[in-house]
Amino acid sequence: MPLNAPLVALSTASVYPESAEVGFLLAAELGYDGVELMVWTDPISQDIDAVQRLSARFAVPVLAVHAPCLVVTQRVWSPDPLLRMTRSAEAASVLGASAVVIHPPFRWQRAYALSFSDAVDEAVQRYQVALAVENMFPVRRGSLRACPYQPSEDPTDVGHRYYTLDLSHTATAGVDALALLDRMGDGLAHLHLTDGSGSNLDEHLVPGRGNQPCAQVCERLVRDGFDGVVTVEVSTRRARTRRDRAALLAEALLFARLHLQPRAPELPDQAPSTSAPPGRRP
Numbered sequence: 001m002p003l004n005a006p007l008v009a010l011s012t013a014s015v016y017p018e019s020a021e022v023g024f025l026l027a028a029e030l031g032y033d034g035v036e037l038m039v040w041t042d043p044i045s046q047d048i049d050a051v052q053r054l055s056a057r058f059a060v061p062v063l064a065v066h067a068p069c070l071v072v073t074q075r076v077w078s079p080d081p082l083l084r085m086t087r088s089a090e091a092a093s094v095l096g097a098s099a100v101v102i103h104p105p106f107r108w109q110r111a112y113a114l115s116f117s118d119a120v121d122e123a124v125q126r127y128q129v130a131l132a133v134e135n136m137f138p139v140r141r142g143s144l145r146a147c148p149y150q151p152s153e154d155p156t157d158v159g160h161r162y163y164t165l166d167l168s169h170t171a172t173a174g175v176d177a178l179a180l181l182d183r184m185g186d187g188l189a190h191l192h193l194t195d196g197s198g199s200n201l202d203e204h205l206v207p208g209r210g211n212q213p214c215a216q217v218c219e220r221l222v223r224d225g226f227d228g229v230v231t232v233e234v235s236t237r238r239a240r241t242r243r244d245r246a247a248l249l250a251e252a253l254l255f256a257r258l259h260l261q262p263r264a265p266e267l268p269d270q271a272p273s274t275s276a277p278p279g280r281r282p
Contacts, residue, residue, distance in 0.1 A: 171196025
């Protein structure tokens with residue numbers, strides 16, 4: 001039974017459309033253990049020196065880095081996905097993060113797909129960080145279903161050393177999250193704690209607001225001695241004010257703390273005493 005709960009990070013993507021700086025600010029104000037830096041179109045997120053300054057300013061460590069592998073970040077740092085992967089691993093090493101979240105290759109990235117597994121292993125060895133390949137989801141339109149990833153949206157179909165489990169993506173893909181957790185096994189290095197209702201959209205709901213087994217996943221991680229990072233990655237883009245955004249992120253953190261709390265070990269049953277109570281004779 002582990003003595004400590006896993007660290008809980010706030011994804012800087014969770015404050016979109018505000019900047020990474022606001023991610024550090026709210027992580028500090030709400031009591032998160034650190035942040036997961038989403039490297040994307042926000043210029044601050046691409047400037048590792050600026051990120052280091054924010055980390056020092058708010059006394060909030062960077063616990064993980066999310067590589068720029070979204071459709072909208074295909075030219076962040078470089079149009080070469082291998083270079084983006086390498087720079088992400090290097091950034092994690094510089095920032096002291098333990099993991100890099102990375103997506104499987106898109107189908108049109110044929111050369112990248114062929115070298116992906118070897119490149120991931122090489123970066124792990126070179127930078128001594130976990131490159132954790134994330135489960136994704138197909139594109140669905142009515143009865144049509146298409147997978148944009150090579151060879152599939154499920155990284156366990158290939159097999160990697162490290163994985164990220166995302167509970168919004170399991171909802172959108174219609175995948176059993178607990179079964180996927182089992183398939184990832186000891187390779188699970190990172191969790192995106194979020195939720196979804198099973199719609200065609202990648203909703204990234206506050207955990208507990210969808211239909212995913214968020215509590216069960218957290219409790220199993222604690223039971224199994226998980227020593228990775230749990231990142232709250234939720235959408236707050238509809239929040240009207242920063243106070244509303246902070247309220248959502250506080251709710252998500254409370255959920256994480258509650259269900260990641262280690263339980264006290266059970267004491268063995270004791271045989272009933274045959275001696276008389278104090279002050280009495282048999």
